Amino acid sequence: AVSVSVVFLPGSVPADLPRRLPYGDVREERVPVSCKSPAVCTARPPRGAWEALRAVPYGDTFLPRLSRVAPGSSVCWQSCLCSQPSLLPLPQGVNVYVGKHRSALVRAGQGLAILHARLQQLLQVVSLTASSIAAALSDRVPDGQLGPDAWRHLKSSLGYEITFSLLNPDPKSHDVDWDIEGAVNHYVQPVLDKLSLVANFSVDSQILYYAVLGVTPRFDKESSSFILSAHSLPHVINPVEARLGSSAASLYPVLNFLLYVPERSHSPLYIQDKDGAPVATNAFHSPRWGGIMIYNVEVPASPQTSLPLHVDVDMLRVMEVFLAQLRLLFGISREELPPEFLVESPGNEGLADWELDRLLWAHALENIATVSTTLTSLAQLLDQISNIVIKDDVASEVYRAVAAAQDAVAELAEGHLHSAFQASKEAVTSSERAFFDPSLLHLLYFPDDQKFAIYIPLFLPMAVPILLSLAKMLREARQNKKEPTKMD
């Protein structure tokens, strides 16, 4: 549930607002999610609820007050309404201004109906929508119902590993160096600090030499450059991935960000999109895997320059792209804003409070769905093998998972995002521990059909006389029918 408190500025109180304040109004909206397993369908769709608290007679002082709204444990939105354009520092044509924290300025007309509509729009932007729920549950929704965006988001996990790799396929010509430590501290760490509520992150980097893309780029005579077309991008990653190596230290999913400095014989290299236009960032991302950026080295004018050419990577340019890709992979992109909306830039943290809320929400939802699937398949396994032994610790893990999942659902309904997310994380951990317990290995149990196979040497010879006599009886019965009662 999202509760929105509305603060009216002087002179902006709608005429048809009831006199008695605070005045509340609850809107409920159901999001249809068709599911494979019925257990998942209990996921609550979000409801919009708002209440007008009071009409405040504050003048210009509302802005500092608004930003002080505590980042409490429950989602609480504050909106300011104003009908007098002069009072709000908003540009012309912008009616809703969404702040960095959980607050927004809304310019509404005199009627309550317009206010309703604006708030509805606001909730659409800042809270979970049908599509983001579908994306969170993408694994459990039948295929064909989801857009391509739904597959992009990383699955919820307790932690992520972020690996930056610099690919230098031509160390003879380019001596590439990057200040990755500084860049990570400057640009990535603030975002990750903000995201640390959602999961644990670890960052590392490596330089790989002689790592080439799987596609030979096409030479374009007009621009005298090399072109990677959009349809060949899917083939780029595979040979590179063999070199990336997996992490030895943890089992968390890895996010790969590759910076590719093309060979001297293949530079400059540009990516073309489907229409044939060059991609401005010269980068692309692969859903649930990471992103690749191509970094062209300026070829010096004089051919006499001694090789290898020393290259210092401009980390600001690179990290802009990688951070944008990181946001995309976590599903915190700003999608289809209505035209009269303006969103405040989140600044160095790269992430607004309400975006984090939305992420927490989606992940909690996904965790709960994961728990229910895991426990369902565990139950199916128990149905399949009747003599499986459930140890006490496995049982207690299952109980704990169910309790935590119920807890998470309840907290989510209350709007306590943080505690709901924590509970859902516990539920996932417990359910996974129960499911992957080594004592529950399917192969440990001797299947029944093989027991029968062992006793075939007994059953087969015993069956022969029985079958023979059955055949004989049949034959006799048929003969008896043919010549009825020929008694002496």
Added chain:
Amino acid sequence: MLAVGLVLLLAAGLGQGTTRGVLREELLLRPLPVGDVAAVFQFRTRWDADLQRGAVSHYRLFPKALGQLVAAHGVRELHLALTQGFWSTQSWGQPPLGAPAGAELWVWFQDTVPDVDKAWKELSNILSGIFCASLNFIDSTNTVTPTASFKPLGVANGTDHRLLRYAVLPREVVCTENLTPWKKLLPCGSKAGLAVLLKAERLFHSSYHSQAVHIRPICRDASCLAVSWELRQTLTVVFDSFTSGQGKKDWSLFKMFSRTLTDACPLASESKVYVDISPKNKEKDLLEVTPTPTSVHEAIVQGDKTTYAVYDLLSPMLFNTSRSLNVQLKWKRPEDSSELSTPIMHAHRYVSGYGLQTGEISTLIYNTHPYRAFPVILLETVPWYLRLYVHTLTIITKGKENKPSYIHYQPAQDRKRPHLLEMLIQLPANSATKITIQFERALLKWTEYPPDPNHGFYVSSSVLSALVPSAIAMKNVNVEESPLFTSLFPSSDGSSYFLRLYTEPLLVNLPTPDFSMPYNVICLTCTVVAVCYGSFYNLLTRTFHVEEPSRGGLAKRLANVIRRLRGVPPI
């Protein structure tokens, strides 16, 4: 005092090292006495960063997978060798870097590691994933903690042997799938530098193949206030050039690897090929190396004066005349006397006895030095299913009993840990020492037998570590400058050098049950039961009645036919 000297040399050798790390690649080609050729590759990556703190996560030349492993599991030193074949010391001389057949892993952990056994288990599992080897079969039944044989090779403050774990898997087969991940750890991969020669189909078509990874901390500078980490990747291969070269002992890089060298790895700060051209039997100019080497280097390696022809791939002169380097070695006239200079120390091991109940393991250690005795540490690891009778342990030298000055014996526990026997034995000059111990073969549970149990069970090689007296007084040579492994085992003083030898692995037959027996029994009993059941069933269900013979047998019918022909009425 020597350590300080070593440190000084290290600093001198690597003064240009930056935080980016230094890569040095070397290849040593050594003609072996019997006509084989040994090629030893070594890739040294040195990184001036402290892996231990876990703060480092940005890797450049050092491979990330290994770096993370070292940081995550508190590894102080790691040595992994995967070997196919057996280095026969007697005919090939002392190995440049010994390794037992199969897989060998020994690790020193930091004293901050809370549970060494757990870290060891996790480490071996991860290494098994990295190198595609069955190192995950390392468990408590083949892990030992030697007390004296293995000392840290890097900077170490304390040698508490409880932080050491050692395991050998003699059954492990090494092949291409282990080589590929090993090559992937090299900064240049197999794309440039000396590693282009590492072509799997040639490397495994050889008499001996051993690849290893050594990680150890070394002093960063003379003051040794900070540590650097060193990764050595080595690969030793022995080609049988005599048979493949139509009876000639001549060889070339192209003949052996079917590739030639075209350039150095651009990331390497040193890239050299050494050819061992030391004069044997005081005869000079017996062999001829083409092209002309860039320099000639003399060093004392393993107690012997060695002359190397050096090709520096980084020097621009080398590739001036031709685009590629194909080192060739020709013998000017066929060497008539194939007398072998026997190495100072070599060893053999075999299993004797008859029947499937008891047996005897015998180890023979030879000291061929004419006048000097030296001590050797023998490490035996025997699996628990061979029950050693320690009271039968005898050590006999020149017909007399030889009392070891140190014995450490840890008895096995069934299904938990192996026998560990470590002894310090004095080898008198020009002698052969025979060590025998009897054992009884245990019966395993039927699920404990590996696939194909009649092949036998491997017992890992025993390890001999010794300070062998050198033939020539060794000067305090520049360790860092001399090729290959001399810097891994620095000599303690001028008169002896460290040598580690591995004996042959043993193959022991255990009493093996007939695994199809239970099924045979089931089949047999079932058949008997079924036959009985069938006859009973017939007896109970059939009705019996007397039947009049209607037409008689065949003879009667035949007689009737004849009678009819004769015109006589039938019977």
